[in-house]
Amino acid sequence: MINMNSYFKKNKLKIAPWLFMAPGLLMFITYVIWPIAGSINISFYDWDGLGEKTWIGMGNYVELFDDEAFYKSLKNNFIWLILYMLAVPIGLFMALFLNQSVRGIRIYKSMFFFPFVISQVVVGLVFSWFYDPNFGLLNIVIEFFGGTGIAILADERYVTYGIIAAGLWPQTAYCMILYLTGLNAVDSEQIEAGRLDNAKGWKMLWYIILPQLKPATFIAIVVTVIGALRSFDMVSIMTAGGPWGSSRVLAYYMYEKSFSEYGFRMGYGAAIAVILFLIMMVYITFFLLKMYRDEKAN
Amino acid sequence: MNFKFKTSVASAVTFALMASTAFAGTLVINTDTSDPAPKAAFEQLIKDFEAENSDITVKWNLFDHEGYKTSIRNFLTADAPDLANWYAGNRMLPYVNAGLFEPVDDVWASAGLNDTLASASASMTIDGKKWGVPYTYYNWGVYYRKDIFENLGIGIPKTWDDFKAAGATLNANGVKPITIGSKYLWTAGGVFDYMNLRTNGYDFHMALTKGEVSWTDDRVKATFANWKELVDAGFFIDNHAALSWQEALAPMVQGDAAMYVMGNFAVAPLREAGLSDDQLGFFQFPQINPNIDMAEEAPTDTIHIPANAKNKVDAKKFLAFLGRADVQTKINATLGQLPINKNSSVSDDKFLQAGMSMLSSTTGGIAQFFDRDAPAEMAQAGMEGFQEFMVKPERLDAILKRLEKVRTRVYK
Numbered sequence: 173m174i175n176m177n178s179y180f181k182k183n184k185l186k187i188a189p190w191l192f193m194a195p196g197l198l199m200f201i202t203y204v205i206w207p208i209a210g211s212i213n214i215s216f217y218d219w220d221g222l223g224e225k226t227w228i229g230m231g232n233y234v235e236l237f238d239d240e241a242f243y244k245s246l247k248n249n250f251i252w253l254i255l256y257m258l259a260v261p262i263g264l265f266m267a268l269f270l271n272q273s274v275r276g277i278r279i280y281k282s283m284f285f286f287p288f289v290i291s292q293v294v295v296g297l298v299f300s301w302f303y304d305p306n307f308g309l310l311n312i313v314i315e316f317f318g319g320t321g322i323a324i325l326a327d328e329r330y331v332t333y334g335i336i337a338a339g340l341w342p343q344t345a346y347c348m349i350l351y352l353t354g355l356n357a358v359d360s361e362q363i364e365a366g367r368l369d370n371a372k373g374w375k376m377l378w379y380i381i382l383p384q385l386k387p388a389t390f391i392a393i394v395v396t397v398i399g400a401l402r403s404f405d406m407v408s409i410m411t412a413g414g415p416w417g418s419s420r421v422l423a424y425y426m427y428e429k430s431f432s433e434y435g436f437r438m439g440y441g442a443a444i445a446v447i448l449f450l451i452m453m454v455y456i457t458f459f460l461l462k463m464y465r466d467e468k469a470n
Numbered sequence: 471m472n473f474k475f476k477t478s479v480a481s482a483v484t485f486a487l488m489a490s491t492a493f494a495g496t497l498v499i500n501t502d503t504s505d506p507a508p509k510a511a512f513e514q515l516i517k518d519f520e521a522e523n524s525d526i527t528v529k530w531n532l533f534d535h536e537g538y539k540t541s542i543r544n545f546l547t548a549d550a551p552d553l554a555n556w557y558a559g560n561r562m563l564p565y566v567n568a569g570l571f572e573p574v575d576d577v578w579a580s581a582g583l584n585d586t587l588a589s590a591s592a593s594m595t596i597d598g599k600k601w602g603v604p605y606t607y608y609n610w611g612v613y614y615r616k617d618i619f620e621n622l623g624i625g626i627p628k629t630w631d632d633f634k635a636a637g638a639t640l641n642a643n644g645v646k647p648i649t650i651g652s653k654y655l656w657t658a659g660g661v662f663d664y665m666n667l668r669t670n671g672y673d674f675h676m677a678l679t680k681g682e683v684s685w686t687d688d689r690v691k692a693t694f695a696n697w698k699e700l701v702d703a704g705f706f707i708d709n710h711a712a713l714s715w716q717e718a719l720a721p722m723v724q725g726d727a728a729m730y731v732m733g734n735f736a737v738a739p740l741r742e743a744g745l746s747d748d749q750l751g752f753f754q755f756p757q758i759n760p761n762i763d764m765a766e767e768a769p770t771d772t773i774h775i776p777a778n779a780k781n782k783v784d785a786k787k788f789l790a791f792l793g794r795a796d797v798q799t800k801i802n803a804t805l806g807q808l809p810i811n812k813n814s815s816v817s818d819d820k821f822l823q824a825g826m827s828m829l830s831s832t833t834g835g836i837a838q839f840f841d842r843d844a845p846a847e848m849a850q851a852g853m854e855g856f857q858e859f860m861v862k863p864e865r866l867d868a869i870l871k872r873l874e875k876v877r878t879r880v881y882k
Contacts, residue, residue, distance in 0.1 A: 220564055220568070221543060222543065222546075222547065222564060222565070222567075222568030222570060223567060223568040223569075235879070240872065303712075304712070305708070305709040305712055306709075306717075306720065306721075323708070323709035323711075323712045325711075325712045326653075326709045326710070326711035326712035326713075326861075411653070412653065412654060414653060414655070414711060414854075414857065415652075415653075415711035415712075415857060415858070415861065416711075416854045416855070416857050416858035416861075417854055428850075431540055431543075432539075432540060433536070433539040433540065433846075433850075434841070434846040434847060434849055434850035435846070435847075435850075436564055436846055436847070437847070
């Protein structure tokens, strides 16, 4: 006991941080590290989620790399990643547009933010009505201008883009709110100084405003990347992965294989989840490295 | 303080006692019968059961359809009710294999169900044991707009040529022959079943869904060749991949489409949408190959006892009750479906009567449904392929090759 005590006293500075971190670490290990390890473990088994597990080693991965549907989902994930990024610049311009003091601007701001507040499921439903080939607004407009209607959600060429457009609506609002808070912190003296140096319009935006918005941009990109990778609700609500699986993304494919009506393949689903995790890991590593460097620089 | 503590302990104890006594006669039932007619049928069924067994209180948890299909796995393992509804055939196989359903041969024996429910006995049997009690089934076939057919002078098609001619006449008059909503895939499975049953017959269809025949077999290709005739002739409404089966009812109600290959459950919403019995008719899916006995599709719905159920004694009482002729008569009158018990009477609804007489005179055999005859993974891949085929028939070879790949893996 005495020994312990003196050991603690000697190493107080070393031990104390761990003690403070302990609750957080414990949660992190239980709810993050442990499930990840569990998923990776399951991905080596053939398991229907109910009965006995059978070890099949890399079997699930071998099958996965020979699975057209997997490549289709992977490709869609990359389309999502790229096009979802549009939320960042659009959000920026909406923020710039709304960042003025007009009567009732708060109401406008909150209306622009509205799509992020409502559930993704609702957004998906609204857009599937919008796209509906029989009564949807989109086709009414197209036909009004003399075009022929298209069933976006039933056409393998357009379906992913249609869902991404729906997803951009709330995501843009999210980026907008990030930039609006960022704009509050923009130093007015610098703007004034810029003005004195005759900076206007794009130049002002590019050289004076944007650099100050760098933290907001960083967060906006990170949340958008993560949003794109876990785009599940929209796909599920709007198309259920169809037509014939052409709008699936990895997250949805994983769900379909392991939890959906016909899915009884936990191992295969886990293998898809591991691949998705590895892709996300690239961004997470980037994010962590950047944070680490920033902290060090300070 | 002391006094307060004592009373609270006392009340806690009495509460616990009450809870446990209530528990002894409580029967928990989980179902997904959330559409209006099935919901009313189950309300009535439970009320009647409670009236006969006054010592049993039924606690009924109602789920929505799609949610139920995923949550059943959780509640069977973690928090099992005493009874749960599900489907016959291959759909119950995973739960039977995992030991999550209780065999109920004793109920079948003691309630005489082996005799009265004999027609469904095969689809309830796995490994020589019965795993639940069937309470309803319904026929599939072609529901059509009688008034449109009569206006255009089209008779009920009996043969494949009649059928194609009827479609051509409809198309020429700006009416799409068949409506379908394939967003959730299974509707396409129904069409495939009929195409295959009529082209190759029941035995071949069962062999295919059991994985004994290759998907690239010439006989399968013959089925798709027939189907392609319909697709190429513009039989099916456009954009069906964007519609659910309920949404696909609209073209038929509005008179833009004239037929629907569906189960009898489509009658209730069609009537609700305003079609009278003079406008709505039913006929058997026409013959394609005259050398093949006509087989039909008639899925069976069932109730099971989970292996982890707490109150199996009362659950078995309920199953025996559910198997009774009068009970099945009553529940199916509300459901608008057919009773399994041979002593039950079918309501005099014209669609039920038509379905009943069709099924009882069927010589070719009765299939459950594609996703109940084939194992889950094959069913999903298959129905997805059917949907793709209906929109892109030129991809048939690639689709069949893909299905064959799934088959070689699924059936080991």
